[in-house]
Amino acid sequence: MAPTSPDTPPGHRPYPIPAELPLGQRVAARLAVVALTGWAATDLLRATLAVGWYEARIVTVTHGHADVGLAWWAYELVDALLPSGLTVSVVVDRAWMLAAVVAATAFVGWLHQARGTARRLGSPFDGVVGAWWVGLLVAVGLHLLTRLHDALTSTDGAARGSAWDTRLVAYPLWGAGTAAAVIAAALCVRLIRRTAEDQQEAAEARGISEPA
Secondary structure: OOOOOOOOOOOOOOOOOOOOOHHHHHHHHHHHHHHHHHHHHHHHHHHHHHHHHHHHHHHHOOOOOOOOOHHHHHHHHHHHHHHOOOHHHHHHHHHHHHHHHHHHHHHHHHHHHHHHHHHHHOOOOOOOOHHHHHHHHHHHHHHHHHHHHHHHOOOOOOOOOOOOHHHHHHHHHHHHHHHHHHHHHHHHHHHHHHHHHHHHOOOOOOOOOEEE
């Protein structure tokens, strides 16, 4: 059992991932939480640098000042640190794709472990459907829309220089996509922690200290 104190409310779990779960599921859960958090952070970084790139583009054309100074400075710093021949957009995009693949793999691995534990305990598993599915679908949809916008407003894109190629369109779209990714990651992490608590309670109810 995880240690408790006299002030701990009944049924409260002091650890997000209870220590009594099987080693395989504990490792899978922690990896999934770390990977999902990393994906959300990478998406936030990607959006920030995208805004910084847009601000740098405006500064180059107008010789004025950046309106979103923090994003512009972040972009300029990363651009200065990269070796010659590498662009910020390419590097960050590759990092995002790697983080997304790692997060998806870790989450699917945890789902497999959690469903196996639920079967052994004879308890229901709520991870098949839920709010996290909606969050992921919205995040994926907005990401695909962002990709389409970026392609259409690229140097050779059909919408280059049009009303679609403005901050009024790009910034809200990028912001909504990042918000959706962060919310989706948070919902998945919440599912992992809730499932860990529910399965630990099921194991205790059956008198099992560590589910096999």
